[in-house]
Ligand SMILES: O=P(O)(O)OC[C@H]1O[C@H](OP(=O)(O)OP(=O)(O)O)[C@H](O)[C@@H]1O
């Protein structure tokens with residue numbers, strides 16, 4: 256798998272340190288608010304698991320699966336809900352946990368859905384941010400790393416469902432998908 260990586264951007268230790276910093280901030284910010292922490296599957300599953308272990312206040316978790324990339328390195332532009340939340344967000348302080356914000360289409364769609372369901376507040380945390388990919392204006396409240404304009408995999412992020420289990424984040428060699 257690592258043979259397909261052109262450049263490792265951040266290794267497992269660097270990621271872990273950043274996740275801890277984000278968890279510390281979130282623990283302070285959400286003290287006494289019992290947030291509903293929503294993992295945006297599939298990509299955010301590793302970040303979610305690592306992040307919640309660093310958060311020291313009471314919280315609840317839930318999962319939502321959405322997809323727009325499929326087997327491609329470019330967004331289809333159509334965000335599909337594959338699995339919805341179990342919990343109601345009505346009146347809740349919601350923390351959305353994302354692996355990456357690229358075009359911004361996934362999160363702007365999700366925010367719209369959760370606003371219409373009357374969440375009390377919506378806060379966004381993303382581990383990775385690729386501002387060069389934006390198609391809609393959107394900023395995370397908390398972000399880990401800003402990435403260059405390249406297709407990346409690892410730490411939950413896939414290409415055609417592969418590479419999610421890499422413990423690093425790296426740029427995928429273009430020859431892997433330009434075949
Ligand atoms: O800002 P955007 O351009 O919308 O891209 C970000 C989204 O794309 C990826 O999900 P994907 O649709 O690939 O589904 P997956 O998480 O199951 O891989 C990623 O996990 C984010 O959820």
Ligand SMILES: [Mg+2]
Nearest residue numbers: 298324325413
């Ligand atoms: Mg994907």
